Amino acid sequence: MSAAPPLAVALESIAACFEGVIPSSICSCSANGTPNVTSLSIVNLIDSRHVGLSYQFFNKTRENILQNPFVQVLVISPETVRQYRLDLRYERTETAGAVFDRVKTRLDAIASQTGMSRVFNLRGVDIFEVLDCRPMNAKFSGEELPRVDLLPQIEEFTARLAACGSLESLISVSLDALSALFGYDHSFLMVPDEDGRRLFTLGSRGFGESGVGSEAWIGEGILGVAAQRREVVRTSSLSREVLYSSAVRSSVERRGEDSLLEREISLPGLPQVESQLAVPLVVQDRLLGILCLQSAAAGRFLSGDERVVRIAARQMAASMALLERAESGVLHDASQPPPAPQPAAASTIRHYQSDDSIFIDDAYLIKGIAGRIFWKLLQSYARSGRVDFSNKELRLDASLQLPDFKDNLEARLILLRRRLQEHCDFIGLTPAGRGHFRLDVQRHLTLEEQ
Amino acid sequence: MSSGQQASIDDELKAFLEGPVSVLVGTRDSRLVPEITRAWGPRVFDRQRVSLCVPLATSGKTLDNLESNGEIAVTFSLPTNYRTIQLKGRLSETAEPAETDLAAVERHRDGFATVNEARGQSRQRIEAFWQAEIETSDVLVKILFVPEQIFDQTPGPGAGRRI
Numbered sequence: 001m002s003a004a005p006p007l008a009v010a011l012e013s014i015a016a017c018f019e020g021v022i023p024s025s026i027c028s029c030s031a032n033g034t035p036n037v038t039s040l041s042i043v044n045l046i047d048s049r050h051v052g053l054s055y056q057f058f059n060k061t062r063e064n065i066l067q068n069p070f071v072q073v074l075v076i077s078p079e080t081v082r083q084y085r086l087d088l089r090y091e092r093t094e095t096a097g098a099v100f101d102r103v104k105t106r107l108d109a110i111a112s113q114t115g116m117s118r119v120f121n122l123r124g125v126d127i128f129e130v131l132d133c134r135p136m137n138a139k140f141s142g143e144e145l146p147r148v149d150l151l152p153q154i155e156e157f158t159a160r161l162a163a164c165g166s167l168e169s170l171i172s173v174s175l176d177a178l179s180a181l182f183g184y185d186h187s188f189l190m191v192p193d194e195d196g197r198r199l200f201t202l203g204s205r206g207f208g209e210s211g212v213g214s215e216a217w218i219g220e221g222i223l224g225v226a227a228q229r230r231e232v233v234r235t236s237s238l239s240r241e242v243l244y245s246s247a248v249r250s251s252v253e254r255r256g257e258d259s260l261l262e263r264e265i266s267l268p269g270l271p272q273v274e275s276q277l278a279v280p281l282v283v284q285d286r287l288l289g290i291l292c293l294q295s296a297a298a299g300r301f302l303s304g305d306e307r308v309v310r311i312a313a314r315q316m317a318a319s320m321a322l323l324e325r326a327e328s329g330v331l332h333d334a335s336q337p338p339p340a341p342q343p344a345a346a347s348t349i350r351h352y353q354s355d356d357s358i359f360i361d362d363a364y365l366i367k368g369i370a371g372r373i374f375w376k377l378l379q380s381y382a383r384s385g386r387v388d389f390s391n392k393e394l395r396l397d398a399s400l401q402l403p404d405f406k407d408n409l410e411a412r413l414i415l416l417r418r419r420l421q422e423h424c425d426f427i428g429l430t431p432a433g434r435g436h437f438r439l440d441v442q443r444h445l446t447l448e449e450q
Numbered sequence: 451m452s453s454g455q456q457a458s459i460d461d462e463l464k465a466f467l468e469g470p471v472s473v474l475v476g477t478r479d480s481r482l483v484p485e486i487t488r489a490w491g492p493r494v495f496d497r498q499r500v501s502l503c504v505p506l507a508t509s510g511k512t513l514d515n516l517e518s519n520g521e522i523a524v525t526f527s528l529p530t531n532y533r534t535i536q537l538k539g540r541l542s543e544t545a546e547p548a549e550t551d552l553a554a555v556e557r558h559r560d561g562f563a564t565v566n567e568a569r570g571q572s573r574q575r576i577e578a579f580w581q582a583e584i585e586t587s588d589v590l591v592k593i594l595f596v597p598e599q600i601f602d603q604t605p606g607p608g609a610g611r612r613i
Contacts, residue, residue, distance in 0.1 A: 025525070027474075033482060036536070037524065037525040039527055070481075070482060070484060081575055083582070083583070085485075085486065137583055137586055244605055248606035248607075252607065
């Protein structure tokens, strides 16, 4: 095959046009010569000569391209608001493979978030050859791509991570570094619970409330779908996607097909998220967590950002796995408990067996496994004044019924520690060397089992 | 091919088409290769004819296509709720815009900027958007056409329903 002449404007030079920040338009033409114009939520850049369009509903555009493969697409640069015409020729439809999976994960994630997973169904990705790409007004040429060398920042990021000796410092250092080195100011990290059904937030940066302990179901919503499929989901204009979904939702309702609709779910984080980048933390196909970056600005995270954050997330996941291995190798050496501090005031702590929830003076603190662990510690403290504990003894304690999921204990302890820091100023959990921690109690406690 | 019929545009639809919508014109050449251009200042006359203005600088091929075969499809979409209507029909004529046409273009651009401002886009950015279209020439050409079919193109499983 002879090499095709270069495009007037290289697709890579207008890469931001393919991020779905501003909708595109497509004109097709039937075999008998009637044109048809419609809008497209996103044009996916496949390579330097190909783009992909999602095929969800059989519509006029679809009918036309099967009769006449020539179409034209108009895209708009979100940076310069300049418009470009792409002359395309339909080549094939992909229904499996990397491109299909990427488009499908993104579509499914947003559909799940907006309660439309039974309406939005990706049937395929139509692949088009790009015959020409040119500015709408002949005066423009391609856009200057800002070349930013991020290697020094990436190196610094990995150096800071390498210095972390615990999961807690790893989370805090990495979220700080993402902000300081790359300007990703709003981030949070969620980890899966023991049975792999939910994610809970273990650390965050840049939000009014830390949100530590907030949860999401795996498989549901943008974060849940990204976690379940271990795929990155990047959104550039979320309010527009939600608006688009609402239009479809109304049209489904008008057709009396309400049974297809599910509830919309709220997204954790910023109240007005426009851009979001959700990157699963995966080691050897095991999901260790999900890193989520948010911004109130549309088009904040472009493909270059995705690449950087993929590297950061891989590094974080590998560090988490290493720390988990190092920690489980440490043997517990039992130390004598120091005398309990003199309590100054009194509080009542209540434990509900039904869900292991803990209330301190009638205020909810935590539930589930972290609640069970906390209750165990408090009982031991009340019985013998004991304040020093090790992760290892908790793992071996059959009464806690910890699932066989060794990395999660520390995550639960971090969650418990953070919740105590935020909601209780007289009980603390302080790390005391690798795999050990201390319970600090500053009040007289009355324990009540319900 | 055209059906040779005329579609009727009621008052509600006329108000929508003349509102702050995004207007895209589709045509095709003799080889059935499509061409899109953006239009401004849509106006509806007598329920049966629609006029639009397109920048000459961006619409050379569109005007050639209309000259040679007259087939035209125009999509009107409101950025705030994605309500979308497509008109398909045939060219009546192209002409130099009159004062009233240019006033409609100004009104349309202003309304378009206003609805996009409400969605967080600066007026300056929207103005840069249409200014770029007339950067090399500010000449506008009026297209007058007769819609023969009207479609509800609002996204979703029902998109494409004929009205």
